Amino acid sequence: MTERVIPPNAHSLIGLNPEACTSCMICVRECPVWCIDLASHTHEVTEEGARRPKVVHVLDEFTIDFGACMYCGICVDVCPFDALAWSSEIDPSAHAAGGLVHGIDQLVKWFPASGS
Amino acid sequence: MTSARHYSVPGVPGLAVGVLDIGLACCSLEIAAAVTAGLLVPSDSGSAESSVLLVSGTVTDAMAPAVLSAWNALPEPRRAVSFGACANTGGPYWDAPTVLKGVDQVIPIEVYVPGCPPRPEALIAGLAELAAR
Amino acid sequence: MRRVPVSDWVTELAACQAAGFDCFGMIAGVDRVESIEVIASVVRSSDASCELMSTTLDADRTVASIAHVYTGAAWYERELAEMFGVLVAGAGDDRPLLRRTDEGAPTLLKSTILGARVLTPWPGDADAGDDAKANRRRQRAVGVAEGWLVDESGSDD
Structure with a gap:
């Protein structure tokens, strides 16, 4: 019998790279259980030599409710910018269901260093 | 149904628990996986410090009274752990009118283990x- | 999959059992919007072959029970009655499986509104950036069917 190895990131956490996120909302809208929340604002940046200022989105908040998350990975798959990735960290428990909601500070730590 | 099985947990030295596992859906398989992986070791000693009710899976309105009676039948000191998205919040079935938005609507939960399903390591x-509390 | 008239439902499944299909698989309802389809599967354990049979219910949404042919069908017929609003004629057991009140519509019909999806604010409603919101046509949330969110003027949201 061949030994079956479970990949360390199978059904584990999902991490966020906020630098790559453009606040496009695709992951939020595709999530079947509505467990991702995102807030952003727009900001005008005038680059040197540019005729017009360009509008950039600034990510303010990004949370995943791992209490509701079904770990389907749709958000990871649909992100056009690879800002979401499977982590191999073990999911931390909480003392309240609301404690399973994690924001940018935590999600960035779970983003794998070299992609997944 | 309401007799707890005793386990030692190699990853948590000193922890001996009597676990009553109410497996209501697919993630209860992960508890069996924890046993076969040696993360939970069945013991005959019976000297558990406390009884733990481990609820995994979808708790429907129809099943809620059974969960409550299992909890009430568990000897003190007793503690309850919610395992997986369904038991935590309703999970994928949060929109179903027949599903509880978390088992904590019927019994007091001390620890919520996230996952759908959680990995066996997440259970440990x-x-x-729970032991650290 | 074999399609049979609803009037032949019991005789066709009895014929299956006579032909050696000794294991009951399942019955599933399918909401085709204009009608309800009922599908049954039975298995012959000697060669593991499976027979799938389908029937489309008339407007009265009634199908005869096959629980006297396959005992295991009783549980699925309860599900069919409770979640698809199907009248299973001759079923000995019509207790609901999951619903504990008589309120609300059969839960698996497409026309049944999932209140939680309507009452819970959809996080996807917010637009990227806070100022573009007013200009964008709102899109429908995942899991919310057309017609669920109707504003007071009566237009579909």
């Missing part, structure tokens, strides 16, 4: 969290 982390 949750039990360690």
Whole structure:
């Protein structure tokens, strides 16, 4: 019998790279259980030599409710910018269901260093 | 149904628990996986410090009274762990009118283990969290 | 999959059992919007072959029970009655499986509104950036069917 190895990131956490996120909302809208929340604002940046200022989105908040998350990975798959990735960290428990909601500070730590 | 099985947890030295596992859906398989992986070791000693009710899976309105009676039948000191998205919040079935938005609507939960399903390692982390309280 | 008239439902499944299909698989309802389809599967354990049979219910949404042919069908017929609003004629057991009140519509019909999806604010409603919101046509949330969110003027949201 061949030994079956479970990949360390199978059904584990999902991490966020906020630098790559453009606040496009695709992951939020595709999530079947509505467990991702995102807030952003727009900001005008005038680059040197540019005729017009360009509008950039600034990510303010990004949370995943791992209490509701079904770990389907749709958000990871649909992100056009690879800002979401499977982590191999073990999911931390909480003392309240609301404690399973994690924001940018935590999600960035779970983003794998070299992609997944 | 309401007799707890005793386990030692190699990853959490000193922890001996009597676990009554109410497996209501697919993630209860992960508890069996924790046993076969040696993360939970069945013991005959019976000297558990406390009884732990481990609820995994979808708790429907129809099943809620059975969960409550299992909890009430568990000897003190007793503690309850919610395992997986369904038991935590309703999970994928949060929109179903026949499903509880979390088992904590019927029994007091001390530790919530996230996952859909949680990995066996997450169960051990949750039990360690329970032991640390 | 074999399609049979609803009037032949019981005789066709009895014929299956006579032909050696000794294991009952399942019955599933399918909401085709204009009608309800009922599908049954039975298995012959000697060669593991499976027979799938389908029937489309008339407007009265009634199908005869096959529980006297396959005992295991009783549980699925309860599900069919409770979740698809199907009248299973001759079923000995019509207790609901999951619903504990008589309120609300059969839960698996497409026309049944999932209140939680309507009452819970959809996080996807917010637009990227806070100022573009007013200009964008709102899109429908995942899991919310057309017609669920109707504003007071009566237009579909």
